[in-house]
Amino acid sequence: MFVNSLKLCSPLKIVNGGFLAAGNNAAVGHGALRVGQNNYSKVKGSCCKEVAQTEGKKVEVWPRPDPPPPAWRAECPCEPQPPNYDPYKIKVPDIVVPPMPPSNAKPMLDCSLTRGPCSAKPAPSPPECPPPPPKPFPWIYVWTVAGFFGTMGVIYKLYLWKEQQERLGENKPIWRPRPRLKSPYHDRDLPACVQYLIVGAGAAGWAAYRAIMEHDKKAKVFFISKEDCLPYIRLPMSKQMWWNPDPPDIKSLNYLEDGKRRTMYLADCSKFMDPVKFYRTKTGPAVSVATGWCVLRVDADEHVVYVKTMCGEQPIYYERCLLAPGSKPKSLSVFKSAPKAVRQKVCALRTVRDLELAQRGVRRARHVVVLGGGCLGTELAWHLGRMNQLIERKPDEEPLQIVHVFKDKGIMAGVIPDYLGEWATEKIKCEGVTVMPKTQVYDAFETPDGRVQLTLSNGTSLVTDYVLVAVGAEPRMELAEPSFLEQDPVNGGFLVNTELEARTHLYVAGDAASVYSQWRDVRFRDEHYDTAERLGLIAGANMTGHWLACNLEPHYWLRLGDALQMEVVGEVGACLPTIALFKQCAPEEVPKKTETPAGDGEKPCYKKSEEYQNRYKRGIVFYLRDETVVGLVFWNMPPIDDRRDVATEILRARPSYKDINLLAELLGFAETQCVYKTHEQLKEPGPCIRNWREF
Numbered sequence: 223m224f225v226n227s228l229k230l231c232s233p234l235k236i237v238n239g240g241f242l243a244a245g246n247n248a249a250v251g252h253g254a255l256r257v258g259q260n261n262y263s264k265v266k267g268s269c270c271k272e273v274a275q276t277e278g279k280k281v282e283v284w285p286r287p288d289p290p291p292p293a294w295r296a297e298c299p300c301e302p303q304p305p306n307y308d309p310y311k312i313k314v315p316d317i318v319v320p321p322m323p324p325s326n327a328k329p330m331l332d333c334s335l336t337r338g339p340c341s342a343k344p345a346p347s348p349p350e351c352p353p354p355p356p357k358p359f360p361w362i363y364v365w366t367v368a369g370f371f372g373t374m375g376v377i378y379k380l381y382l383w384k385e386q387q388e389r390l391g392e393n394k395p396i397w398r399p400r401p402r403l404k405s406p407y408h409d410r411d412l413p414a415c416v417q418y419l420i421v422g423a424g425a426a427g428w429a430a431y432r433a434i435m436e437h438d439k440k441a442k443v444f445f446i447s448k449e450d451c452l453p454y455i456r457l458p459m460s461k462q463m464w465w466n467p468d469p470p471d472i473k474s475l476n477y478l479e480d481g482k483r484r485t486m487y488l489a490d491c492s493k494f495m496d497p498v499k500f501y502r503t504k505t506g507p508a509v510s511v512a513t514g515w516c517v518l519r520v521d522a523d524e525h526v527v528y529v530k531t532m533c534g535e536q537p538i539y540y541e542r543c544l545l546a547p548g549s550k551p552k553s554l555s556v557f558k559s560a561p562k563a564v565r566q567k568v569c570a571l572r573t574v575r576d577l578e579l580a581q582r583g584v585r586r587a588r589h590v591v592v593l594g595g596g597c598l599g600t601e602l603a604w605h606l607g608r609m610n611q612l613i614e615r616k617p618d619e620e621p622l623q624i625v626h627v628f629k630d631k632g633i634m635a636g637v638i639p640d641y642l643g644e645w646a647t648e649k650i651k652c653e654g655v656t657v658m659p660k661t662q663v664y665d666a667f668e669t670p671d672g673r674v675q676l677t678l679s680n681g682t683s684l685v686t687d688y689v690l691v692a693v694g695a696e697p698r699m700e701l702a703e704p705s706f707l708e709q710d711p712v713n714g715g716f717l718v719n720t721e722l723e724a725r726t727h728l729y730v731a732g733d734a735a736s737v738y739s740q741w742r743d744v745r746f747r748d749e750h751y752d753t754a755e756r757l758g759l760i761a762g763a764n765m766t767g768h769w770l771a772c773n774l775e776p777h778y779w780l781r782l783g784d785a786l787q788m789e790v791v792g793e794v795g796a797c798l799p800t801i802a803l804f805k806q807c808a809p810e811e812v813p814k815k816t817e818t819p820a821g822d823g824e825k826p827c828y829k830k831s832e833e834y835q836n837r838y839k840r841g842i843v844f845y846l847r848d849e850t851v852v853g854l855v856f857w858n859m860p861p862i863d864d865r866r867d868v869a870t871e872i873l874r875a876r877p878s879y880k881d882i883n884l885l886a887e888l889l890g891f892a893e894t895q896c897v898y899k900t901h902e903q904l905k906e907p908g909p910c911i912r913n914w915r916e917f
Contacts, residue, residue, distance in 0.1 A: 397582060399575065400472070402450050404514035406497050409531040412512060413501035415539040416444040418765060419527060421517050421701075422546035423447035425455070425751050426732030426758035428488050430544050433762025435507060441766070444500065445511035446529065446538075451574055452494070452511065454486040457751055459577050460601040461781075464609050469581045472574065486574075519704035520545070522725035542727050542765040545716065546758065547698040549733035549749055553691055554593075556666050563668045570691045571598065580690060587687030588622060591676065593663065594692035595628030595635060595643075597750075597780050600650070602690055604782045607653025625656045625684065632659065634780065637794050638843065638855060639802075645838045649785040695749055697734035710736035713747040720771045722761045731761040737772050741874060746793075750778035752866075775870045787861070791869040792853030794845050801879060803886055804841030804857070807896035840894055844882055851877045851885065860898060862890070 406412065418434055420427045423445045434441050445453070454475060462477040463470060463486075470476075475486035493509065500510035516530045520543065527543060528535040551570035560568070569580045584590055584606070592603045603626040610622045628635075632643020633650070647657055658678075665677035669685060676684045697715045701707065707724055708717040715736035718724045722731050732754040736747045748754075753776050760770045780788040838857065845853035854869050862868075868889070877885055886892070 399579065402514055404450065404512075406512065409529070409533075409536045411497050412515075412529060412536055412538060413444060413497055413510075414537075417442040417506075417541050418444065419538065419540035419543045420445050420546065421520075421527065421544065422548055422732065423449070423453035423511065423513075424546055424548045424732060425754040426546040426548075426735075426761070427544065428453045429755045429758030430546070430731060430762030430765065431509065433759045434766055435509075437763055437766040437768060438506075440506040442500070442503065442506040442508045443510075444497075445509070446515050446517055446527075447511060447513050448516050449573055449575075450514040452491060452513070453488045454574065455488060455751075456486075458484075458486055459571060459574075460598055461605055463577060464581070464605045466581075467613075469578050469585075470574065472578075475574065517701065520701060520707075520728065522705065522707075522728045525727065540727075543729070544758075544761055544765060545701065545724070545728070545730045545734070546732040546754075547701065547734050548754075549695040549697045551691070552694045552696055554663060554693065556663055557689075557691065560666050561668060563672070564666050564674055567674050567687065568666075568689045568691060571602070572695070580688075583688040584622070584690075588620060589625075589686045590622060590688050590690065591625045591627060591684065591686045592690045592692065593627050594694070595626075595630055595633040595659075596692060596694060597634070597778070599626070599628065599690075599692035600633045600646075600780065601782065602692060603650050603655050604653055604785070607650065607655040608783065611654060621654075623656070624654070625658060625686070626650060627658045627661050627663065627678070627684075629662045630659065634788070636796050637790065638788075639796065639800055642802075642838060642843070642857070645834075646786055646788075648835075649782055652785070695733070697747070697749075699734065710745060710747065713745055715747045717745075720773070721764050721769055722757060722772055723764065727765075729761045729765060731757040739773055740771055741773050746776060748776040748778070750776070752777045752779075775866075775873055777866050787858055789856040789859070789865065790853070791856075791866055792845065792873045793847070794853035794855060798845045798847060798853070800843050800845055801882055802841055802843045802857075803882070803891060804838055805891075805894055805896055807836040807839045836896070839896060842886060842889060842891055844879070844885070846879055849878050851879065851882070854889075856889075859890075859894060865889075 418441055420430055420443060427445065431443050431445075434443055447453070451472060458477050458479075462479050462484075465478060466476075470486075476483055477486065478484070495503070495508055495510045497510050497512060500508055512529075518528045518530045518535060520527050525540050525543070527538045527540060529538060530536075551572045553568075553570055557565060557568045567583065569576055569583060571577060571580055590606065592599055592606070603624065606622075606624050610624060615621065630636075630643065631640045632638075632645070632647045634646065635643050638646075647659065651657055658680075660680075662679040663676050664679055666689075667675055669675050673685050673687055674689060676686065676689070678684060699709060699715070702709050702716060707730075709715070710717050713736045715734045716724055716730040718730045718735050718737060720738050720740050722729045722735060722737065724730050733747070733749045735757060736745050737757065738745050753774070756774055756777075757772065760772050760774075763770050775792045777789075777791050779790065780786065840858045842859065843855040843857060844851050845855070852873065854873070856865065859865075872885060872888065
């Protein structure tokens with residue numbers, strides 16, 4: 223019963239069981255007690271059950287694994303997405319957290335309520351406001367006044383410096399030639415193959431283009447020019463361009479002639495297509511130009527032209543090709559070996575760039591020397607003299623001094639007789655030009671003041687500011703040797719046949735062509751504009767399939783305003799015998815003769831007399847070879863449109879010197895007048911209309 227009465231709780235049950243075990247066994251009580259203690263933690267009673275903390279609650283795995291990503295759909299959500307106000311919010315698991323241990327917050331609250339010694343001390347009273355600082359010194363006004371007077375002082379110093387520079391003449395801006403530009407810029411823009419290729423954009427090249435477009439309406443023509451500008455006419459470079467007050471503008475190249483504004487360009491830039499667009503165009507008419515590019519050689523067998531590039535050579539294939547390289551000016555060996563300071567003041571007029579340099583040099587100079595008595599030198603000297611007389615200057619500015627130096631007695635000594643050359647030289651003197659015949663330049667060097675001193679053959683020296691050299695030209699033959707083309711050892715230039723063909727489908731025209739004339743059985747080469755233009759027309763027609771023979775006569779002219787107009791047709795030269803016919807022109811005003819005692823005073827200069835001025839006023843000069851007329855020079859004859867063609871037909875008939883009177887009658891020498899009315903005088907005045915409103 224005692225044992226059963228102890229069934230109240232599990233601890234007692236455990237103790238009672240221990241004792242029962244001790245009574246039944248003979249073991250030591252200590253051992254029985256140890257057995258009871260070992261079973262204490264394992265035996266559970268029915269009255270005290272062990273309840274799990276998570277019983278009745280949902281247990282989730284922590285940390286919670288990421289949900290599987292949703293299946294991706296290639297469409298945008300139709301419903302608006304809920305805003306994520308806190309993307310970094312930490313998701314706390316739903317678990318029971320044991321309570322926090324008790325804190326000592328309450329004693330502190332009690333202490334603050336009792337306001338005992340542990341309470342906070344009251345804040346001290348703020349200090350008194352400090353007195354305001356004194357106002358700063360107004361330095362801004364001082365710096366403003368100082369800056370104003372300093373700026374005015376700098377401006378005054380600059381004014382004094384500029385005035386001093388103007389007084390010394392050192393304020394002139396340094397002008398430099400414009401850089402050479404290529405168009406197109408890259409060699410990849412050049413066409414790979416061309417139907418009609420023209421190397422050179424001078425008179426012969428442009429005339430060939432006109433002939434090609436006339437015979438082939440769908441032609442595609444491509445120009446390659448060494449100059450960095452469009453094709454232009456060179457004739458005004460020694461004439462009308464010197465009347466412009468400013469240097470030529472490369473964009474327009476305008477000049478005045480007969481009161482009208484004209485341009486040196488043969489075509490507007492809008493006429494030329496871009497090279498890339500030109501190559502992509504299937505059919506013509508089309509024309510394009512590559513300026514600033516140089517042709518190195520021509521492979522006539524393969525029909526290939528090689529253009530110089532930055533990386534070597536660029537091939538261009540062609541069907542028909544025309545070489546019109548033209549000619550380059552000659553220079554004296556004296557200037558070639560001169561120092562750079564001297565060479566910068568010497569110019570050989572040939573291109574637009576040379577014209578720009580020459581005009582700027584002449585405008586700055588006070589003394590100019592023109593070397594050469596040919597067509598170019600004569601035109602330069604006469605037009606510079608006329609410009610010097612008509613140009614407006616400042617009151618204190620001195621006129622330009624011009625000296626014309628040539629090695630013969632008169633101008634054009636290689637073409638006309640000496641007496642005509644001396645007579646024509648007087649026309650240049652009338653424009654205020656100092657003429658020095660029978661004189662050559664032996665040396666040139668720089669003076670201490672930066673000018674050029676020329677040592678002359680007559681034992682004197684001449685100090686000048688600028689020198690224009692016009693002593694002739696020579697053909698450009700750089701393509702002959704690498705292209706394996708024949709050269710003329712006598713006349714110079716490329717050897718071509720009567721059709722101007724050097725190889726199959728390779729033609730040469732212009733100043734560099736040595737042409738064979740069938741009816742004269744000789745070769746000739748002419749370096750004048752009209753001849754180059756006619757050669758270009760024949761070459762262009764032959765490139766399209768026509769076979770025209772080049773049986774023409776050399777033709778050119780020399781015009782010095784109304785003072786002298788000389789036209790040359792055929793073979794002429796100072797070494798040939800001549801027969802001249804001149805009109806007997808009486809002076810308009812016969813000067814009164816004054817009797818002077820013998821031995822007193824100087825004899826009047828015969829070259830200044832009216833009789834000498836009218837002696838060779840108008841006439842015709844016939845040139846003979848083996849008693850046959852081979853050339854004509856029309857001296858101040860009235861202009862006629864078809865004179866060149868008529869003279870060519872006459873020369874083809876091979877007239878002799880016995881037929882000169884008949885030839886003069888056919889050429890209109892008998893009807894020639896000594897004085898012709900000007901265009902203003904030929905205009906008939908219209909009727910005087912009064913009260914025109916009554917009609």
